[in-house]
Amino acid sequence: MLEYLFANKNVEKILMYLSLHGKAYAKQLSRQFDAPLDPIQKTLKKLEEGGLLVSFLEGKTRIFQWNPRYPFLAEIQAVAKKAYMFLPEKIQETQYSSLQRKRPRRTGKPL
Amino acid sequence: MNLTKLALKNLACFIYETLKKAGIDAVLVGGACVSIYSKNRYQSFDLDFVTYEELKSIEEVLKPLGFLRTGRCFIHPECPYLLDFVNPPIAIGNEAVTEFKTMKTSFGSLQLLTPTDCVKDRLAAFFHWNDAQSLEQALLVAESQKMDLKDLKQWAKAEGHEDKLKRFLKDFKARS
Numbered sequence: 134m135l136e137y138l139f140a141n142k143n144v145e146k147i148l149m150y151l152s153l154h155g156k157a158y159a160k161q162l163s164r165q166f167d168a169p170l171d172p173i174q175k176t177l178k179k180l181e182e183g184g185l186l187v188s189f190l191e192g193k194t195r196i197f198q199w200n201p202r203y204p205f206l207a208e209i210q211a212v213a214k215k216a217y218m219f220l221p222e223k224i225q226e227t228q229y230s231s232l233q234r235k236r237p238r239r240t241g242k243p244l
Numbered sequence: 245m246n247l248t249k250l251a252l253k254n255l256a257c258f259i260y261e262t263l264k265k266a267g268i269d270a271v272l273v274g275g276a277c278v279s280i281y282s283k284n285r286y287q288s289f290d291l292d293f294v295t296y297e298e299l300k301s302i303e304e305v306l307k308p309l310g311f312l313r314t315g316r317c318f319i320h321p322e323c324p325y326l327l328d329f330v331n332p333p334i335a336i337g338n339e340a341v342t343e344f345k346t347m348k349t350s351f352g353s354l355q356l357l358t359p360t361d362c363v364k365d366r367l368a369a370f371f372h373w374n375d376a377q378s379l380e381q382a383l384l385v386a387e388s389q390k391m392d393l394k395d396l397k398q399w400a401k402a403e404g405h406e407d408k409l410k411r412f413l414k415d416f417k418a419r420s
Contacts, residue, residue: 182316184331201372204335 138183138209143168143176146228148213149220151186154231156198166228185209247310247323253280254351255325256291259306261352263295266305270295271334271344272356275381278366280347281359282384292328302329336364337371337403359389364399367412371405379412386416 275288369378
């Protein structure tokens with residue numbers, strides 16, 4: 134039932150990231166953790182197959198987020214949030230803070 | 245067994261019986277239940293089974309029938325339906341599902357979600373993602389089967405989606 138959670142070291146990183154930011158895509162996580170893309174993609178797929186995450190296509194990008202229908206969601210989110218709090222501040226800043234723009238920007242405005 | 249011409253319900257029974265004979269217990273969930281309960285007014289091409297058995301054991305049973313495994317799914321070159329073995333537990337939102345319906349056909353028996361749980365399952369997708377297709381599927385099942393309305397209302401309240409249940413009940417009433 135939960136074996137997919139303990140598959141590899143990327144699982145906890147992804148869960149902690151999602152507990153902070155809510156959604157993510159593979160390339161973004163690969164850049165954020167300075168890790169190869171392929172294992173990240175495989176881990177996201179495993180988490181999706183386990184039922185914890187769901188994904189949607191936005192343009193050509195597959196965005197992963199928590200599955201609100203997953204029965205153990207609140208418990209796993211709580212563990213991920215708590216685990217993040219135990220990380221050294223330096224790792225919190227380098228790997229988990231997102232400087233990506235989240236507010237909207239009108240179409241046609243120069244970057 | 246010619247899998248090409250088997251209807252969804254018969255294929256589901258055949259797979260369920262084949263797994264059962266191998267000692268594998270499974271429950272049909274998802275859109276295939278909608279197809280069965282709505283008498284194919286909605287046509288699903290996915291047969292989602294939940295089982296606690298290892299996929300390797302399932303593969304040993306399905307491979308001789310010509311099914312090829314890709315991840316948690318099994319496909320057959322001559323069969324239009326996809327078999328997907330969904331990770332347990334069987335739950336609808338925060339509620340664990342422990343009671344199922346067993347139906348019998350000439351192809352054997354089949355264990356699946358009850359009509360009320362099937363409606364809840366579709367409504368959960370409507371609640372969380374505003375998915376209009378899921379609402380329509382819930383209505384199709386509700387029109388064809390008896391539901392436990394009291395249970396449905398209690399569940400929606402516990403899930404915090406009484407407003408969206410009202411929308412479902414309004415549509416249901418309008419179509420009855």
